[in-house]
Amino acid sequence: MRDAFTRAATGLLDDDPRTALVLADISAEAFAPAARRHPDRVLNVGIREQLMIGVSGGLALTGLRAIAHSYAPFLVDRAYEQIKLDLDHQGVGAVLVSIGGSYDAAAEGRTHMSPGDVALLDTAGPWTVHVPGHPDEVGPLLRAAAGHDDAVYLRLAARGNHSPHGDGVSGRLVTVRRGSGGAPVVVAVGPMLDATLDAVAGLDVTVAYTNTPRPFDVTGLRMLVDYVDPVVVLVEPYMAGTSSHLVGAALADRPHRLMSLGVGREDLHRYGSAADHDRWHGLDPAGLRGSVTRFVTG
Amino acid sequence: MPAFVASPVAAPHPPPTTTGSTAHPPTSTAGSATHPPTDTGYAALPPLLRRITGDEKHEPSANSTLDVLWVLYDRILRISPQTVDAVDRDRFLLSKGHGPAAYYAVLAAKGFIPDAWLDDLAGPDSPLGHHPDRLLVPGVEIGSGSLGHGLGLGVGMLLGLRAQGLTYQSSGADQAGGAGGVGRAGRVGGARVYVLVGDAELDEGSNHEAIAYAGSRQLAELTAIVVDNDSATHGWPGGLASRFSVNGWTTTIVDGRDHEALTDALTGHDGIRPHLVVARTPAKYAASEPGEYTTSGSKENGHA
Numbered sequence: 001m002r003d004a005f006t007r008a009a010t011g012l013l014d015d016d017p018r019t020a021l022v023l024a025d026i027s028a029e030a031f032a033p034a035a036r037r038h039p040d041r042v043l044n045v046g047i048r049e050q051l052m053i054g055v056s057g058g059l060a061l062t063g064l065r066a067i068a069h070s071y072a073p074f075l076v077d078r079a080y081e082q083i084k085l086d087l088d089h090q091g092v093g094a095v096l097v098s099i100g101g102s103y104d105a106a107a108e109g110r111t112h113m114s115p116g117d118v119a120l121l122d123t124a125g126p127w128t129v130h131v132p133g134h135p136d137e138v139g140p141l142l143r144a145a146a147g148h149d150d151a152v153y154l155r156l157a158a159r160g161n162h163s164p165h166g167d168g169v170s171g172r173l174v175t176v177r178r179g180s181g182g183a184p185v186v187v188a189v190g191p192m193l194d195a196t197l198d199a200v201a202g203l204d205v206t207v208a209y210t211n212t213p214r215p216f217d218v219t220g221l222r223m224l225v226d227y228v229d230p231v232v233v234l235v236e237p238y239m240a241g242t243s244s245h246l247v248g249a250a251l252a253d254r255p256h257r258l259m260s261l262g263v264g265r266e267d268l269h270r271y272g273s274a275a276d277h278d279r280w281h282g283l284d285p286a287g288l289r290g291s292v293t294r295f296v297t298g
Numbered sequence: 299m300p301a302f303v304a305s306p307v308a309a310p311h312p313p314p315t316t317t318g319s320t321a322h323p324p325t326s327t328a329g330s331a332t333h334p335p336t337d338t339g340y341a342a343l344p345p346l347l348r349r350i351t352g353d354e355k356h357e358p359s360a361n362s363t364l365d366v367l368w369v370l371y372d373r374i375l376r377i378s379p380q381t382v383d384a385v386d387r388d389r390f391l392l393s394k395g396h397g398p399a400a401y402y403a404v405l406a407a408k409g410f411i412p413d414a415w416l417d418d419l420a421g422p423d424s425p426l427g428h429h430p431d432r433l434l435v436p437g438v439e440i441g442s443g444s445l446g447h448g449l450g451l452g453v454g455m456l457l458g459l460r461a462q463g464l465t466y467q468s469s470g471a472d473q474a475g476g477a478g479g480v481g482r483a484g485r486v487g488g489a490r491v492y493v494l495v496g497d498a499e500l501d502e503g504s505n506h507e508a509i510a511y512a513g514s515r516q517l518a519e520l521t522a523i524v525v526d527n528d529s530a531t532h533g534w535p536g537g538l539a540s541r542f543s544v545n546g547w548t549t550t551i552v553d554g555r556d557h558e559a560l561t562d563a564l565t566g567h568d569g570i571r572p573h574l575v576v577a578r579t580p581a582k583y584a585a586s587e588p589g590e591y592t593t594s595g596s597k598e599n600g601h602a
Contacts, residue, residue: 020457020458020461040457040460040461041461043457045507045511046510046511046514048507048510048511050446050450050503050504050507051450051453051504051507051508051511053450054447054449054450054451054453054454054504054507054508055450055451055453055454055457056454057450057451057454058450058451058452058453058454058455058456058457058458059454059455059457059458059461060454060458061439061440061451061454061455061458062385062454062455062458062459062462062464063385063458063462064458064461064462066454081444082447082450082504085441085444085447086447086450086451089431089441090432090440090441090451091432091433
């Protein structure tokens with residue numbers, strides 16, 4: 001996905017003089033050719049993430065479309081006040097593109113993890129959040145985001161699904177696997193889809209996919225769930241419960257059951273691989289299957 | 299959306315008299331460069347300030363930023379109430395958003411906002427609060443108040459203006475200060491960015507990200523103004539200007555009350571490097587000094 005982003009962003013810089021890329025050393029080498037062609041619009045500020053967002057806000061205030069890119073813990077967590085004030089409060093937007101969300105960089109340790117990025121953006125905003133599940137989904141989402149001035153977060157995962165899904169850039173929930181009428185609905189976000197499909201093999205559930213959890217497709221969810229006895233499982237690649245409040249609000253007019261799966265809040269103080277962390281957080285197929293089975297039969 | 303929606307209003311004062319390029323349409327230029335000083339306008343400020351603060355006791359000079367703001371809007375900035383949306387206007391960013399009475403008074407004196415706004419500071423429907431909001435006040439470029447945001451935003455604005463050809467790398471022909479190309483051949487461009495920070499505000503590390511980068515990139519169209527009233531708790535051993543000069547800025551230290559010296563300093567950029575003006579004003583926390591207008595006078599509110 002990082003390569004897909006590099007290609008798409010380089011193409012945008014070539015084609016659209018309104019776009020500008022702001023880097024804080026991360027990925028600077030990949031964008032060196034673009035920087036040579038567009039020295040005024042490829043800006044590497046060094047390891048200065050507060051400045052990266054401040055500069056993005058300043059660019060936006062002059063009418064440019066800023067694309068800022070770094071590791072999620074530095075792009076979002078570290079620069080949170082700049083996101084809140086230099087973008088949101090000024091009434092301007094930017095496209096923030098992260099890598100290293102959650103524990104994609106597990107071997108680097110907790111300092112390089114960001115399970116809370118989407119939850120943080122929920123406290124600002126409103127932000128459109130894209131979490132593509134396949135490299136082919138990245139380019140169209142980035143190009144669409146570059147075409148307007150709203151605030152967009154594009155969260156690129158190191159791993160993904162075997163094939164692209166989703167409804168283009170509409171953000172709508174797409175049914176990938178249909179259970180019987182009124183079956184529980186499992187919503188898989190971005191790269192969680194393949195593990196989710198593995199996990200629910202043989203279970204009577206509907207599986208829906210989105211790569212755009214913000215704005216969450218509440219209308220689509222209401223149409224998918226059983227009217228009398230809605231049962232929803234969220235499977236998200238970031239902090240567990242990040243989208244619970246939206247599902248709760250969407251179904252506030254009727255009794256419903258919701259289970260939110262995702263990355264736990266605890267700092268495990270462990271390295272290992274992303275697959276190890278999947279297992280520790282119950283997000284591998286076996287862990288998901290256990291959680292979903294207990295919930296839908298319980 | 300707030301109930302109140304600000305919109306540019308009819309100026310209660312005539313726009314400032316200038317002898318520059320007023321023949322150019324405001325959509326393509328931001329006004330003339332380096333206005334001649336006005337003799338009488340400054341006298342309008344005390345009553346305007348009193349309307350904001352209700353303070354009859356202290357002289358306007360109690361506001362550390364008043365003189366530098368006046369000189370900027372009266373002589374330096376290519377911006378007027380008619381050109382607040384001109385793409386190539388000069389940008390002034392009040393990074394230190396605290397104690398904005400002097401800012402509001404100058405904006406009113408120059409016709410950006412109606413005087414009547416000054417009578418309801420921070421009221422429920424007032425566009426003027428204890429920290430300015432760009433979405434509420436015509437002519438205000440950034441909402442500020444949390445310290446250490448203006449320089450980063452200003453650097454980004456300058457880079458955005460450069461990328462669009464609205465400013466250009468000065469070549470020495472620009473040494474008169476902000477003359478740009480507008481006044482010469484009707485050329486669009488020549489915008490400069492001015493950011494005012496407080497000496498205590500420089501405590502925030504985010505400033506130093508911007509100072510180092512601006513110096514490295516030789517952002518020649520950027521001027522930082524530090525109003526220095528000795529309010530930084532740990533001071534700046536070796537002088538605060540050294541934090542800029544070591545990063546490749548030109549620096550000037552002047553009496554923050556001296557309009558001629560401020561004018562010289564604010565037009566003293568060399569066209570190659572970013573420029574710093576340190577405007578020295580009386581120490582804020584000296585026992586005998588009147589306080590700047592604040593909500594409490596306490597540094598714990600982050601006044602800088």
